[in-house]
Amino acid sequence: MKDKIYFLRFVVLAFCLVFVACSDDDDKKQGDPIFPEVQKISCAVGETVELTFNANMNWKLSSSALWCKFVVGGELMNSCSGETGEQTVAVSIGDDATALNKSYKAEISLWMGADKKVVYEITRPSTGYEVSLLDENDNPYTEDNPATIAYKSSSFYVRANFDWQLAEWPDWIDADITSGEAGEQSTNKLYVNIQTEYTKNANEGFLTFVNEAGDKVATVPVKYEGIPEDKIEFSTDDNKWNWSFTVDGQFYSNSGVSGGGNLEPMPLNISIVAKNDKYVIVFVEDDPEWGCTRVQTEYGGTTWFNVEDDKKGNIQLHVDENVGKERSGYLMAFPVLKYDMIKDAFDDNVFYLEEGTDKPYMMRSDYDDYIVMRLTQEGQKVEGGLSVSVDGTGEQLEVFSYADTGGELTEEQLIEKYGTASVYMLYLENNRSYNLIVTPGGFTGWSLEANTMLNGVETKWDGVEVTGTWVDSAAVSIYGIGENTAGEMVVTIMDGTNGNIVSVLIISRFG
Structure with missing residues (x-):
């Protein structure tokens, strides 16, 4: 009986040992976490990427970087979790901790049970210096689409992700603004003017942008198509109203310019800027009694002032001797395109008689842009009179x-x-x-x-x-x-x- 009891105790003990051993094997088989191999991916700011993996037990993911977050129910979270099985998790790449010319790496860690392992390394590439010259519709100018500068001046928008400076530009233009600041919506207006001596002909060149360190960041092509056909310029544009000539026609002066009023010897050299040098010279006499009258020299009319014209925009003004009283007139020049529009009724277009008065015909202010100069010549004076x-x-x-x-x-x-x-x-x-x-x-x-x-x-x-x-x-x-x-x-x-x-x-x- 005693032996039988010991035998029963042995059987129970053996059974327990076998049960414990089997239980340990099952735990090892089902309870050890199985981690996937680490994967390395690269994502740009603003992207959303999907991570896939298999979890053999309940799991949790965490991110080491604030700019890398999980999308859970439409919200951005620093961690997420789930149950056993195949998994797909969305990750959003933000712009936190952004510095130019610096790359960033985030580690995605998988937790299962008490174990943790990095399963993804996400690299956000460096953001370089970016600058664009834009039109009014936010379209950038490129090599295939140069920025066209209009006659006289134009304005463009500059968008950059750094504090920029305009370091170089062609000598045929002048930039009024040469620097601007960065920002999420850093948009600065750049004003560009055509230099006076370059308005005639077409030109091409580049605008060069640099960062604060002086490093060249970008060049933007620009072009100018030359003076329009309906425009004209004169070297006298700064002051066209105060030209006086001596009675003998040998000297002139202009009291309206800096240092003016001094007599200078004739002839007077004047330059004209017109598209393809297509312009027409017009002489107008201004009589105190009758007012303005065009002198049609091409049909044999004569006037007391005349020009030598090389047909390339260079003229020399000559004035005859005055044997009578003081006299005045206008030297005018028109681009051919404009002249052809008014030539058949020139006087009616350019001059007017104020109704209800006895005033003579006067020049319409609409045509001031075509006046090269107003001339006044001294008259004869009698000594003692x-x-x-x-x-x-x-x-x-x-x-x-x-x-x-x-x-x-x-x-x-x-x-x-x-x-x-x-x-x-x-x-x-x-x-x-x-x-x-x-x-x-x-x-x-x-x-x-x-x-x-x-x-x-x-x-x-x-x-x-x-x-x-x-x-x-x-x-x-x-x-x-x-x-x-x-x-x-x-x-x-x-x-x-x-x-x-x-x-x-x-x-x-x-x-």
Whole structure:
């Protein structure tokens, strides 16, 4: 009996040992995690990639980088988990911790049971320096699509992922902005101007962008197609209004430019810029009475100023001697395309007569761009006489000495009556008002005085103001001579420094 009990105990013990052994084998067979081999992949910022693996037990994935996250239910998570079986997990590549010219690596670790192993190495390649020149629709310019700079100037957008500088550009352009900042939406406007001396012909070149260290990052091609057919330029564009010429036509001056006013010898050289040198020269005389009139030299008309033209944009201006009063005119030039549009009715297109007035034909401001210059030439001056002009227009009025009018007073009688024998007559039209500038010929003093008293009697017309002036060439101003005034007005002109009478002007109406 005792032996039987021991035998039973042995059987139970053996059974337990066999059961434990079998249980250990099952645990090893089902409980040891089986990890896949590590895989290496490369993904760019903004990509989403799928990871696949087989898990023989419940699992968990974790990422070592903030820029690499799992997509779980539409959200980005730093880890995710699941149950046994075939698995597909989406990973999103973000832009956190981005530095130019630096690559990043994230490790994806798989946890099963108490074990952990890296199963994926994800590399995000380095982000280099990127810069683009864009049009207004956000399209980049390339070698096959150069940025075209318009006549005079253009603007473009610059987009870059770094603080950029424009280091080089062709000598035929000028850039107003040469640097800008980076950012997620770093968009800066770049203004580019065609240099004045390069507007005529087509050109090509490159814009070179560098980073803060001065390293060249990109070059962008640019081109210019030359001056348009409907545009024209002159070397006088900076100041075209103040050109004066001496009475002999041998010297000129321009008071409107820096350092101007000095006499320079003729001829005057002028350059014209037009597409393929296709331009037409036009002469316009500006008479104080009749206004602007085109002189058609191609049909035999003549004018007092003319040009020598090499047909390549280089002209020389010549001015004839003036044997009469002061005169004015316009030298104009048109691109052929524009001239052909207006030539058949040139005067009607370019000049106008203000309705309801007696003003002469004037130049329309629409055509200022085609004026090369406005010319004024001095008139003949008689020493010891008087020069009288209309203020504002420069119209020269004819003045007669008392003797030339057939007056009965002798020289002694003139001196007795007026204080001088230097007496002049001026006849003004009726139905016209006047503001006059009177300049004694040969007067070398600094100032003039004027009055309208003759032997104690006022000889001035009502509403008229008579004053002396202090200018380079002393003159007397007579303002407010109204229409239909009758009789004579006597103006005595004296040297303001000593009171000596210079001359007397007697003004009468006629007509």
